Amino acid sequence: MDIEEYTKTSLRNKKDKKETIEKLSKIIQYYKDITPQQAEKLSKTIYDEVNTTEQLNQDALGDLLQYPKTNIGMGEFGVGSRGQGDFYVHSKIAKIIKNTETESIVNPTAQDDGGVVKVEDTYYITTAIDGIHSRLSDYPFLAGFHTARATLRDVCVMGATPVALISDIHLADDGDIGKIFDYTAGICAVSELTGVPLVSGSTLRVGGDMVLGNRLVGAVGAVGSSNNIPKARSEAHEGDVILMTEGSGGGTITTTSIYNNYPEVIKETLNVQFVKASKLLNNYDKQEDIHAMTDITNGGINGDSNEINKTTGLGIHLYREKINELINPKVYSMLNDLDIDPLGVSIDSLMIIVSPKCVSSITQLLEETNIRVGIIGEVTGTGKTYIEDSNGEVELLTPKFREAAYTPIKKIIETINETDFEENKKIIDKSAKEAIDKKNRLVKYIEDKYE
Incomplete structure (x- = not known):
């Protein structure tokens, strides 16, 4: 319970001081084993402290203590939910970083x-x-x-x-x-x-x-x-083969297991096979044949594939059955039972994008160490991700606003939250620009002051 935010909201909504302090006291006593007198003393102090910050004279500071408000909540725009909203906000974070006069080989812009x-x-x-x-x-x-x-x-x-x-x-x-x-x-x-x-x-x-x-x-x-x-995503080439290792899930699958009462699945996630596979590949003799690697986490293979499309301008053609076969059977069974799209959640597989000539040797290298791996697709020139089912039918795979809902509360929220995505993007663009402008002004101020 954020009692500071509760007090700020009460002040901004011009709630009665006595009423606010009384409610704060009850909240504090709910959490703390203290006397009513002690709770009241704390509440009055909190109220006065927050009121001081609300009355703070900021005239000489400009916007230093302010932030560019969007009036768009994290949950409302899907930030942290590994879908379109999350990816978009991360692209704005990357834009702020790109504006910084520093150098790197790979940064969040990719x-x-x-x-x-x-x-x-x-x-x-x-x-x-x-x-x-x-x-x-x-x-x-x-x-x-x-x-x-x-x-x-x-x-x-x-x-x-x-x-x-x-x-x-x-x-x-x-x-x-x-x-x-x-x-x-x-x-x-x-x-x-x-x-x-x-x-x-x-x-x-x-x-x-x-x-x-x-x-x-x-x-x-x-x-x-x-x-x-x-092995950045940008190094993928048209004609490359896409390999995937077996995915048994991590934090997301563990959470799904706990909150849907599948405790037996948790143990399936407890391994370091992914790290072992990566280490083997990083010691592979012909490094030039391994063009890119990524883990299938951010919104599942759906989200990761579409991010590769954006980064490279290339397309991806996937095979649904091949992907399903490489998901841990107990994890896959749980996802099926709960009607959770396996393509839309983090399954913690390793996606390896390689030259066709090294597919067999890499497959052999991993399988010799008891790591299941298989071909799940190829890189194309379409600029989009398509997925083919066992009947040969092909459909466009587009990123969802959020990752597949994998807890009961997520399923409900998915039906409640409505947002004008395109309109909110404009507001977020403006907010990101204001943050960049503020950074530039502060950097100039410090440089000028200490020249």
Whole structure:
């Protein structure tokens, strides 16, 4: 419960001060084992503190303490839900980064899994960071495990060898400290299984004193190094073959399992096969034949394929049955039972885009290490993604506004939220431009001041 935001809303809506303090006291007592007098004292202090910020004289600061408001909520536009809205906002984030006068080999403008900088002529550093799945707050070990695995994957698919993990954890004021330990243990399980050390991190509260409850949020980052050119999506060529490894899911499938009562599926997600496969491929003799790699996560193969279309201008032709055959049978059965589109959720497979001449040797390399892999499609010149079923019928595969709804609440929200996507895009464009302009003004101010 964000009591700071509650108080701000009450002030902006001109609610009675006494009524606001009384309600705040009740909220605080719901979470805290304190006396009514102590709760009231806290409520009055919170009210006065928030009121001070609302009355803050910002005349000399310009827009420094303001942000470009869109009046469009994260959920309303589908941000974080791995669909069109999410991809669009990420493209605007990339635009802000592109405006920055710094250099990199791969950055968010390519919508790739990790970012890459060149340190020397043939030496590259790759970084990635993944946030924990928002619905795994009460299952910190699994949150840590799957986030660590995800960020290592993002480094590996860029052709790098991971060398270090870093951790960030924010736990709300009433959160049990044991969650921190369990979360860290989950990360360290992946660390031990892959031989990549956890070297640093940060531990803080969510919103300090102003957010009550037990909510856990956090992220795990990874750093890798390579002497090879990054396996970015942009390196795909027309005529390439698309391979896919078996997908048993990660954080998304675990969440689906928990909130739909399929606990037996959770164990299927506990492996590091993806990282093993990536390491094998990064040591493959003919690196020039492996053009691009990505993990099938962001909105499933539907979302990832369409992002490749945008990045490369090339098309993709997929085979539905081949994809289905490479999804872990227990995971696939659960998705079928729940009527969840397997093409629209993260199944955590590795997609490998390669020259046709190396398909058999790469397949053999992976299968010898007990990693299932198969051909699921090819790169074409159409600029779009098409999928073919077992009867030979072909249809256009277009990204949805959100990833496939995989929890009961997502299925309901999918029927409630209505938005004018095109109109909201214009508002978001304006907001992103305002953020760029603000950054440019501040950079100039600091440069001029300290010349």
